[in-house]
Amino acid sequence: MNWALAILCLLVTWGIGWCIVVIVSPQLRSDRQAAAVAGVFSLGLGIAATSCCYWLWINLLRTTGLPYLALEAALAIVLAGGGHVCWHRAQRPPLPAGRMRAQSWLIFLIIAAAMVVSFAGLLAAVMHHPHGGWDAWDAWNLKAKYLYFAGPVWTNIFHSGTNHDGYPLLLPLTVARLWCYMGSDSVVGPQAAVVMFMLLLTLTPVAAMLMLRGATAAMVSLLVLLSWQFLLVHAAMQYADLPLAGMMVAALLATCAALEVREHARLWYVVAGALTAAAAWTKNEGIAFALLLAVMVCAVMLLRRRGGRMLPVLLLGAAVPLICLAWMKLQYVPAGVSPFSALNPQKAWANAFDAYRHVHILRTLRFLFVHCMGGGWMWLAIVAWMLLRGLRVTAGFWVWLIALLGQMTIYYLFYLITSERLEWHLHTSAMRLFTQVWPLLALLPMLLVRPAGQLDYNPPPCPSAEEASPAPC
Amino acid sequence: MALAVILAVITAGAMTNVFINAANAYGLEPTDQxxxxxxxxxxxxxxxxxxxxxxxxxxxxxxxxxxxxxxxxxxxxxxxxxxxxxxxxxxxxxxxxxxxxxxxxxxxxxxxxxxxxxxxxxxxxxxxxxxxxxxx
Known part of the structure; x- marks a missing residue:
């Protein structure tokens, strides 16, 4: 029963995201492929929107459970009504379906098989660890319990009794929402959240790469992610690192779409803004990522003629999660709680020039990299495939690369100057931080692949383009 | 043709890893929590x-x-x-x-x-x- 209610919650979340997408860009009605891609991105949007909704509700009314569900139902109905009206006001009729080629069917089957096998393994893993790992029960799910039970002391999550006092709350809010649907704090709540974020992490690259680089690139992207040997184990731990990785991957893919795809540009900017802010709303590391990505996107906009037009659209998408984040940080988190509060400036300065620390951190990173790579020969085959297919460097690639390098540099510097004992710090957190960036690292080469010369289904004749410039028919 | 062969190699290798990962997940020792x-x-x-x-x-x-x-x-x-x-x-x-x-x-x-x-x-x-x- 709890799993059925979790699936209902997933569908409502996804539906809310889809309604937002349709309201922003009703022209999707005439573009099946873009609509399908946006439909997948809707999951991330829905997770961000509903977690913000729960946050605003618990702050204003300090109650949860059925009253909150009534609000969410009302929100879903209003958005569905708005989406319905927008969808049917779009003048262009839906295009006839294209006929898929045999090759595309084969790719679809491989993707489906990989997803089924992986998610079966994921379910087994979460069942074997019903409460997840250490931080799951000691921090994330404990916070979720406070948020679910509400009451006068729910703000204790910011002062005492829980680990990660000042961290953003997207994951605990999502778990608390699931518990509202179930009516109890069942272990199924965090398990279902894991499934939700794994769907985000795996489906978004497939959909986005299908649009940006073609079907085979989409398939290879998914296979690269799912063949990562630590994926299921990390997912079963119920930590916030994989949700953050999912949000960062989705944000970067939406940014690539915004920078490279001219159709529905407004939609991709809104989605990019929202998912980037959602990454910041997931963990403190996500805040660094969001700042980096914002700087990169603004730089590209400034370099492009008329690119600045989309800046307000980007900010509009990011507004709600950023307001929630600022609200939490400014109102609730005590002044002394920050990632830098334990830093000793003199010691940090001395540490920065300690050669042993540099060597030790680099060794750890190399160890993690080699272990995450798995079979090197598969990567050799991927490089050969990329070279045969042809390479093309795009703005999206540069943004992705610099955001990734920036994020890894921040982690490196943090380890370098930390006042904690370095070995202990690396031992307890390096793997988790690497988990956040590995999907970004693994998907980066796929962005170098030259886009497919044609769509992977036989496209129908193109109608006249309404939005932006010439469609790639 | 070369592309197809390489793609087949990538798919075979990756799918093997996917199966191994899933099998490992099944084989995880259930923790008594x-x-x-x-x-x-x-x-x-x-x-x-x-x-x-x-x-x-x-x-x-x-x-x-x-x-x-x-x-x-x-x-x-x-x-x-x-x-x-x-x-x-x-x-x-x-x-x-x-x-x-x-x-x-x-x-x-x-x-x-x-x-x-x-x-x-x-x-x-x-x-x-x-x-x-x-x-x-």
Whole structure:
């Protein structure tokens, strides 16, 4: 029963995201492929929107459970009504379906098989660890319990009794929402959240790469992610690192779409803004990522003629999660709680020039990299495939690369100057931080692949383009 | 043709990894986290509408049977990690942890082998001292 209610919650979340997408860009009605891609991105949007909704509700009314569900139902109905009206006001009729080629069917089957096998393994893993790992029960799910039970002391999550006092709350809010649907704090709540974020992490690259680089690139992207040997184990731990990785991957893919795809540009900017802010709303590391990505996107906009037009659209998408984040940080988190509060400036300065620390951190990173790579020969085959297919460097690639390098540099510097004992710090957190960036690292080469010369289904004749410039028919 | 062959190699290799990962996930040793059923004792104030200050500590019944000495706990009690330490190190039986309040304190002190672990909510230290004094 709890799993059925979790699936209902997933569908409502996804539906809310889809309604937002349709309201922003009703022209999707005439573009099946873009609509399908946006439909997948809707999951991330829905997770961000509903977690913000729960946050605003618990702050204003300090109650949860059925009253909150009534609000969410009302929100879903209003958005569905708005989406319905927008969808049917779009003048262009839906295009006839294209006929898929045999090759595309084969790719679809491989993707489906990989997803089924992986998610079966994921379910087994979460069942074997019903409460997840250490931080799951000691921090994330404990916070979720406070948020679910509400009451006068729910703000204790910011002062005492829980680990990660000042961290953003997207994951605990999502778990608390699931518990509202179930009516109890069942272990199924965090398990279902894991499934939700794994769907985000795996489906978004497939959909986005299908649009940006073609079907085979989409398939290879998914296979690269799912063949990562630590994926299921990390997912079963119920930590916030994989949700953050999912949000960062989705944000970067939406940014690539915004920078490279001219159709529905407004939609991709809104989605990019929202998912980037959602990454910041997931963990403190996500805040660094969001700042980096914002700087990169603004730089590209400034370099492009008329690119600045989309800046307000980007900010509009990011507004709600950023307001929630600022609200939490400014109102609730005590002044002394920050990632830098334990830093000793003199010691940090001395540490920065300690050669042993540099060597030790680099060794750890190399160890993690080699272990995450798995079979090197598969990567050799991927490089050969990329070279045969042809390479093309795009703005999206540069943004992705610099955001990734920036994020890894921040982690490196943090380890370098930390006042904690370095070995202990690396031992307890390096793997988790690497988990956040590995999907970004693994998907980066796929962005170098030259886009497919044609769509992977036989496209129908193109109608006249309404939005932006010439469609790639 | 070359592209197709390479893609087949990538697919075969990756799918093998996918199957291995899933098989490993099936083969994971299920962890007995039954003791965690009460890990949320810290939520007692929330559940009962109590002030957090009324929760003084946590009891770990039958500690002596688990074979971990109290001194060990003193080293980690800052984070209240005692339960997971037991689980990790002793592959545990596991322990139930109960929140201690004024109402049930005396009962815990009167029972044998009860230890109260200091924790962050309030008067843990004083009560811990009292509990230790009562031990045989």
């Amino acid at each position: 039954g003791w965690l059923q009460q890990w949320d004792a810290r939520l007692e104030p929330v559940r009962q509408g109590l002030s957090p200050d009324r929760i003084y500590g946590f009891a770990i019944p039958n500690l002596d049977q688990i074979g971990v000495d109290y001194a060990y706990f003193r080293g980690v009690d800052e984070y209240l990690l005692a339960p997971i330490v037991i689980s990790d190190r002793c592959q545990g039986p596991l322990v139930l942890i109960d929140a201690i309040t004024e109402d049930n304190l005396q009962a815990y002190l009167d029972a044998n082998g009860q230890i109260i672990i200091e924790q962050r909510f309030g008067n843990g230290l004083a009560l811990q001292r009292r509990a230790t004094e009562r031990e045989p």
